[in-house]
Structure formats: structure tokens, C-alpha cells
Amino acid sequence: MKLTLEEKASLTSGGGTWHTTAVRDVVPALTLSDGPHGIRRQRDPSEPSGSADSSGSSGDALGLRDSVPATCFPPAVALGSSWDPGLAGRVGAALAREAGALGVDVVLGPGVNIKRSPLCGRNFEYFSEDPHLTGVMGAAVVTGIQSLGVGACVKHFAVNNQETDRMRVSADVDEQTLREIYLPAFEHIVREAGPYAVMCAYNRVNGVYASQYRWLLTELLRGEWGFDGLVMSDWGAVNDRVAALEAGLDLEMPPTGTDEEIVAAVRAGRLPESVLDVAAGRVIRLAERVRARPGRLAGRVRDRAGRLDAQAEQAEQAEHAEQGEQVGDRAGHGGWDVEAHHELAREAARASAVLLKNDGVLPLAPGLRVAVLGEQARTPRYQGHGSSHVVPTRLDSALDSLRAAIGVTFAPGYRLDGAPDPELEREAVETAAAADVAVLFLGLPDAAESEGFDRTTLDLPAVQVALLRRVADACPRVVVVLSNGGVVSVAGWQEHASAVLEGWLLGQAGGAALADLLLGTHSPSGRLTETIPLRLADVPCHLHFPGSDGHVLYGEGRYVGYRHHDTLGTEVAYPFGHGLTYSSFAYSGLEVRETGTNEWLVQFTVTNTGERAAQEVAQLYVAFEEERPTRPRHTLRGFAKVGLEPGASERVRLPLTGRDLAQWSVERGGWRIDPGPFVVEVGASSRDIRLRAEVTTPGDGYVAELTGMSTLGEWLAHPVGGRVLKERLRGAPGVSGADPALLRLALGIPLIKFRTFGLGLTAQAVNDLVAAVRRAHS
Ligand code: BGC
Helix, strand or coil: CCCCHHHHHHHCEECCCCEECCECCCECCCEEEECCCCCECCCCCCCCCCCCCCCCCCCCCCCCCCCCCCCCCCCHHHHHHCCCHHHHHHHHHHHHHHHHHCCCCEECCCECCCCCCCCCCCHHHCCCCCHHHHHHHHHHHHHHHHCCCCEEEEEEECCCCCCCCCCCCEEECCHHHHHHHHCHHHHHHHHHHCCCEEEECCCEECCEEHHHCHHHHHHHHHHHCCCCCEEECCCCCCCCHHHHHHHCCCEECCCCCCHHHHHHHHHCCCCCHHHHHHHHHHHHHHHHHHHCCCCCCCCCCECCCCCECHHHHHHHHHHHHHCCCCCCCCCCCCCCCHHHHHHHHHHHHHHHCEEEEECCCCCCCCCCCEEEECHHHHCCCCCCECCCCCCCCCCCCHHHHHHHHHCCEEECCCCCCCCCCHHHHHHHHHHHHCCCEEEEEEECCHHHCECCCCCCCCCCCHHHHHHHHHHHHHCCEEEEEEECCCCCCCCCCHHHCCEEEECCCCCCCHHHHHHHHHHCCCCCCCCCCCCEECCHHHCCCCCCCCCECCEEECCCCCCCCHHHHHHHCCCEEECCCCCECCCCEEEEEEEEEEEECCEEEEEEEEEECCCCCEEEEEEEEEECCCCCCCCCCEEEEEEEEEEECCCCEEEEEEEEEHHHHCEEECCCCEEECCCEEEEEEEEEECCEEEEEEEEEECCCCCCCCCCCCCEHHHHHHCHHHHHHHHHHHCCCCCCCCCCHHHHHHHHCCEHHHHHHHCCCCCHHHHHHHHHHHHHHHC
């Protein structure tokens, strides 16, 4: 098919806010929708109303909340805490089913940026402070979405770890930190799950806009990692479209109306047409990929403007029905089983809440008089604000669910806007006084967490903490249930609670899920994917976040989250990986078997030693125990969520590869494994290691090239260099009999300097030695 220059230019920019541009009847417009934890299907301004049902929408200035109802699954902060990639995959597939039903071709998610600071306003959309966990969970979501032929768009590439000044700020980060912390999740997802699309970030990375960064979008993403999909911009992230196209950005979203400038740039020789060919080709390829999916009636689902076609939708549903899929439409939204998806949202929410502390009050024993307190029990906070905001198909509150199950008393206790209300407080304290247990719902106010700005404190609203104190005085046992998308501080109040259940933002079925956990029909099984620090000042990036004058320095380097706390031994409120269940688990029988060069199989047994069925999240860390740390003390390299009946055991098997031991070497420009010992740690959190085994790696054989500026020590440690140098120095004055301190001093001196330091080495001799080493290696 021959496209004109104008057509090619038009393909590389959107045809509207939520769709790509159609070209004649050969390339259809594709619909793109947020993402990540539910489908936010909006009408394009160019779409006439009625093409997508907007019932249930609530208007807002930016129009973010005006969308068709869809299941609001637990946001990534919660889903990540499930540590269950299988579950994440099922949620991904459900997202794709809804996307298909709503005429959406590409879901704008998952978001896989690393939680560098707990203050990042968008942390609720991200999985973890750890790249391995983020990569595994993100890949599962992508695989789930794409299993039904809908495209996933991994975002925001890269180093978008704050909202402050996000459209301009330069994330200034060193190469090793970039490679080890901020890129591996993207790399893993690209390599393992093959996303159809990647969304570039708004921010600059080391001074260059991500949308214009050729190394990032082309050399690394495609060249090194083999990405074969499309790169689109974040909404409005393109500043210079010619530069962006040249860097490898294929699709600008939404359109800026600059197609003519692109055509002119090609005509004037400022942009090679071949660049446009490649980008337009990738848009066409994406269209081919998503059009090929079963149930997507090619070319019929939408017209040129990307509008839903009612006839095509009916045909699509009929096809689903023929395939035996249940397309019951109990809530009137069409195309998927609304009840089944709500149930999946409840299962995911149940798997995601983290029981931080429990003196035995949970699960609530039958027959107790239970007071439910806190407005958030009645008015749940279940998602954050911004582009991920979903209009849910229904909404469960914990209060209704608890009421239906056991009959409880209730008092709201505080106002959602944080204003003091002594009357509400008094009523709540009285209600607590008449109960055996008070279940108090606390959390961040709705307006505190959003895309577009960061938080400034980890604290809960003061009125809520004051209420807790008074409730604890009135009632002997208080269970605190938290609702927050970013970590909140528990220091200073948690001693008043017998149990704390961290409920994050759990999506539309979170209320019912919390009731399941409080009542013990299910055991909690979520684990922290981020450290809860004691104080904000303990957060490693505290002094750098969120930067100033257009720059944010990643001065803490690789020491993010537990990598910092566990290396320094800082006291934390709750460590990474922590979470209690209603049972207990024992670990035994650690075996590390070598299966190849720098490949091992780690095996151990997990046993449920308690009296209830529950799930354990067994975690595998690789540790380097150094007196003077030169790298994070340990890093997560594997995990397994194991469900066990009381008394039952399971043998867990986790692979370990060379990459799990490797560090990024700036000198080499690649990964490097140093020979030597390391420790395989297996445990229930980063601070609860139960089994350890010391293993030795032979390294990867890499030896840095020797030059005249390599030190005497480096020369002597080098297998060839050491030999040739010793031969050369045999009998040289001052070599034998040197005292130890002098020798140590000498070891740090570059070899070439010895032309004046008396080993009898001339510049020529050093050159000869360098050449001799090179010869031996070639
Ligand atoms: C967000 C993206 C989102 C896009 C479209 C941007 O503001 O950063 O995550 O996908 O809007 O809504």
C-alpha cells in the first residue's frame, strides 16, 4: 500500500484525544484508553454523544471523570501487594475483556515506575520500590491484557518518579542507578511480555526530554532489549516533534496539529522521510496486531473518527456468545460479566491488603459487639485521582458488608475534609465505649493523592489521629483499617491499636474484601512492596526530593527503599516484604544446586504451622556481606506465593541467574559479575530472613583492560598483567623487602607514575607491558 507523505505524517499523530488517525480504508483509527486498573473509556470531543454511554459520570474541570462505567480493579499499589502474578494476569485479561467490549484497542497501562519517595502523588499507580517485583507484576498484567489481543502500553518510560514539575524536570541519575533501579522493570517486561506499546515520560532524563531521547527510545529499548512495538508520547509530552520522531517516538498523543510542519520538514530535508516511514509503519503494525484479535471485527468496530459502531458492537457480542463466553449484562454495561469482574476485583482486593500488626484481635471472634467507626468505612476511598480514575460499575463499602454479615453499630467520627467536628468525635467515642471492639477506618483524604502533584507529609489527618487516641481510651481493643495510596506514617499512633490492616486503595470491591479479612472468611495475604519508614527524614531521597530549578538529583543512587535501610540497618516501622496472616509458617531444607555456569536452582520447603489455611510469600534475596558496603546489602531476586492448609508443606523452587548477581559496570559498559562469595537468603520479609546459604560465583571472566594508568595493584591482580609485570620487575631495586605500609601505598599508584618513582620502569617499558598484555588476550 502506497501512502502519501501527508498520510504518513498524519499516522504519527493522534486523530483525537483518544484515537489514532485513520488513513482511507486501509489503516483504521485505534482507540486508546487509560488504564491502568480499569478502563476509562471517554468520548473524544470529536465523537458525538451517545456513541459511548456516559451515564454515571461526574463532570470535573479536566473531564477526567467523565467515562463509561467499568470495573475499578485494585490500583497497582494494592495489586502489587498481592505478590501474585497469576492474579495480576487474570486482572489483565479482565481489563482486556472490558476494553474489547468498550471498543478499546490499547490499554494505557501498566505503570511501572519505581517508588523512589513515598510522597510521589502517583505512587498508587505503581507497584513497588523494587525493580524485580515491579517487573514481574507488570509483565503479568501485560501478558494478561494481550492474551485477548488487546494492546498494553507500559508507562512512563523512564525515570518518572515524581509529579512535581513532571513536564519539565530533569531526573539527574547516574548510569549504574539507571540500569539497576529505574530501567530493569521496563527491560523485564519488554523481554518477557512483549508489550505492543511503550509510553514515554514527560520529564527529562539527564537533561534530555524522554520524548526526544534517542538513546532511551531507540538504542536501549529497541537495540538492546529488542522492543518491536510502538512508542507513543505521554499526553502532551512532545516538545519538538521532529526531534521526537528522530529519537524513535512513533506516535504523538494527543495531536498538536503539526502534521504540515512534519511534511515541510521532510520536504526541506530536515527530517529524512525514512524516519517517517518507520514510525508510520509501526502505527500500521500496531493496527494489524490489535485488529487480528479474536472478537475484534476488523474495520467495523469504529469508523474513521474512532467512533463506536452500535451494529458492530452487537455483532461482536454475538460472536462472544457464540464462543461460549458469558456476556451477561446484569448492570447494563454490555460485553462482559459485570458480576464476575466485580468478584475478581474483590478477590484481588482481598489478596492485596496487608496485615501490619495483630495481637490476636483479628479475625473478629463471633459474638463480639463491634463498632465500626470512621467516615471512610461508609464512604470508601478506593482509587486515586487523575487519568487513572475509573467510574466503577458498583461500589462496596466495608460498613455495608460488615453490617450485612454481623450487625454492627456505626459512627462516622470525622469529616472527610479534615475539619474538626467535636460532635462527630463525641458520638464515635460513645459508640466505641459500648462495644467490645472498635474497627476504626482511617486514611488520607481523597484530595491528597493524585496525578499532577506530590504529597508533602506522611501523616494522617490530625483529627483522625486524635480520634484514635480517644477511641482507644474508651474501648479496650481497636482495629485500625487504613485507606491510602501512598505510605502513611504509623509512628506515634499505632501503639493505640491492637491490629492495623493496611487497605491501600482497593478498587470498587475493597469494602467487601476488607469485611472478608476482618471476619476471617479469608486470611490476609498481602505483603509490603515498599518500606514504611519511621520518619519522612529516613527516606533515602529525602534531601533531594523533589528537586529545584528544573532538576532533581538522584543522589541516593541505588539505595532506594530497603536497599538503603537494610544496608545501613536503619530502624523502620515495617520492612519491605512484611505482612501477617492468620497462620504461621516455617521454612526449612534450603538447597542451592548449580545448574550451569552462574545458574542455580534454589529450593526450600514452606510449612503452614498454624491452624488456618493461609498464604505465605516466600522471598529470595541475594546478599553481599561487605564490611564496607560497596553495593546494596541485598536485593530481591525471586518470590513465590504459596497457599497451604494447616500442617501442609510445599517445596518451592526458584531459579537464580548470573544477572541476579551482576552489577552494571560503567567501565565495561555492561553487566559484570565479580568472582567471589554471596549469600542466598530466604525469608518472609527483607528483615525476616529464615534460611541462608553461602555460594560462590566464578564471576563472568571479565577483566578490565590494563593501561599505563592502571594501578600497580590492578596490574598485579590481573592474570596476564601480573605475570608479565613480575617478570619485568625481577631484580628491580626496591621491590623486595619493601615494608607493608609502603607496599600498600605503592599498590594504589598508576603504573606509569613509576617512571619517576624508582621501579626502573620507563614510559617505553610500560607501553611494552601494555602491548604484551594485549597480545596475550588477542
Ligand atoms: C498520564 C498518563 C495517561 C495519559 C492519558 C497523562 O497525563 O500521565 O498516564 O495515560 O495522561 O490520560
